[in-house]
Amino acid sequence: MKLHLKIWRQNGPSAPGNFKDYEMDHVSADMSFLEMLDVLNVTLVKKGETPIEFDHDCREGICGSCALMINGNAHGPDTGTATCQLHMRRFKENDTIVIEPWRAKAFPVIKDLATDRxxxxxxxxxxxxxxxxxxxxxxxxxxxxxxxxxxxxxxxxxxxxxxxxxxxxxxxxxxxxxxxxxxxxxxxxxxxxxxxxxxxxxxxxxxxxxxxxxxxxxxxxxxxxxxxxxxxxxxxxxxxxxxxxxx
Amino acid sequence: MASIKLFLKSSVGRKFLVGITGLGLSGFVLTHMAGNMLMFVGPEAYNTYGHKLITNPFIYIAEVGLLAIFFVHMGLALCLALENKKARALAPSQKPSNCEKDARLGSRYMVHTGILVFVFVVLHLITFKYGPYYPVSYHGVEMRDLHRLIVENFKSPLYSGWYLFSMVILFSHLVHGFSASFQSLGFFSVRNCLIKKMGWAFAFIIAGGFFIQPIYGYFYGGN
Structure with a gap:
């Protein structure tokens, strides 16, 4: 599956952030959303770019670490699931996915998609x-x-x-x-x-x-x-x- | 005493005050709407009702109380809304969410509908309370012919249109406001089936009642 990603990049708490476009090819529908970001990060590292920072830990919906706004939805479009439990089968070929950090003054961005909670x-x-x-x-x-x-x-x-x-x-x-x-x-x-x-x-x-x-x-x-x-x-x-x- | 002070200063306490004053105002619009229904009985019943209200010595106490409730409700709600805006802090390129998991429209625009209701109330007072004085006399008692003033105003399609629009706005404000007040007071959740239905019913009764009055006035006025 081919995807267009718009991901929030921000160098530090006081740096101005903005959306950056990324194109992804051959995304498997069986991947979890975070695995898709892992794959993207590997390609970024290979190209010598800075990988995208995002929070994650248990990846089974209990630790509360993962935190992404996906197309304006906290934890993505599914109800009752954390970002780590969201799978790429929820998306379609050629979808554009907007990924942002949590939005709140009390949760300042540390870097990219990681916020200080x-x-x-x-x-x-x-x-x-x-x-x-x-x-x-x-x-x-x-x-x-x-x-x-x-x-x-x-x-x-x-x-x-x-x-x-x-x-x-x-x-x-x-x-x-x-x-x-x-x-x-x-x-x-x-x-x-x-x-x-x-x-x-x-x-x-x-x-x-x-x-x-x-x-x-x-x-x-x-x-x-x-x-x-x-x-x-x-x-x-x-x-x-x-x-x-x-x- | 210290704990009551802390409560009233907290976000929860201020929302409590917004909720309780909101319910007070809801009670006022209900009596206002019910009283206005006398216009269907006839000019004499309506004008006599208005005369009895205005000549009651307690009217000044009631007016001051109502004004106080109104300004506490509005002042606190605006103050809270400004804090909320500050807490959000979206970058210019980030759009406000408009997504599958979003809340109902009416609940997201309470400040906007509230401000429109305020504009309506001010204009409403200028038109009626401080509007032209037409004298009329029943059984030797002279009083204000409010019925004539109302019908005169509702004859204008522009005024009636604005009135009806404002009632739609009030409806939206009440649907959320009524049930949300009970949540802020700690009684029922807005998800409570009964309170949700009561909110809809209350908003429907108020807006519906105020809706038929200008329509009646428009046709009664000889259009």
């Missing part, structure tokens, strides 16, 4: 944990959690922190990410004691990092590779109101 780590450090010593796994029946609650918490815990929600949001808001972390912990007996302190800390840090505000459009939910639900944002709002009346 440590803002998420700082939000996590502001309360996305429980303050207890972890030891061996406790006896299963010592902490009873209802099935519905555990399912909701588990669904929220599926967030891999890739930042697709921020990239897809027209406001670059990190609400879906923060709400997933808050929802995950606030509903469980281990996380409940610190829920007010946690939500205050995480939301304050989120605002300081320069993410935008939620306007409830739902673009984040559509882009999320782990299908984190919008109702988590409702829960975050509720937690924040609750925290306003808690010491």
């Amino acid at each position: 440590t803002a998420f780590d700082r939000i996590m450090a502001a309360g996305g944990y429980i303050s207890v010593n972890t030891g061996n796994a406790p006896e299963a029946n010592s902490n009873l959690v209802g099935k519905d609650t555990s399912e909701r918490a588990m669904d929220a815990a599926a967030c891999i922190g890739c930042g697709a929600c921020v990239a897809a949001c027209k406001n670059s808001s990190a609400m879906l990410f923060v709400s997933a972390k808050v929802s995950h912990l606030a509903q469980l007996p281990q996380g409940a004691p610190e829920r007010a302190k946690r939500v205050r800390g995480m939301v304050t840090q989120m605002d300081q990092e320069g993410f935008g505000n939620c306007s409830n459009t739902g673009a984040c939910e559509a882009a999320c590779p782990k299908e984190i639900k919008l109702e988590n944002i409702t829960r975050l709002n509720r937690e924040m109101v609750r925290a306003a009346f808690t010491e």
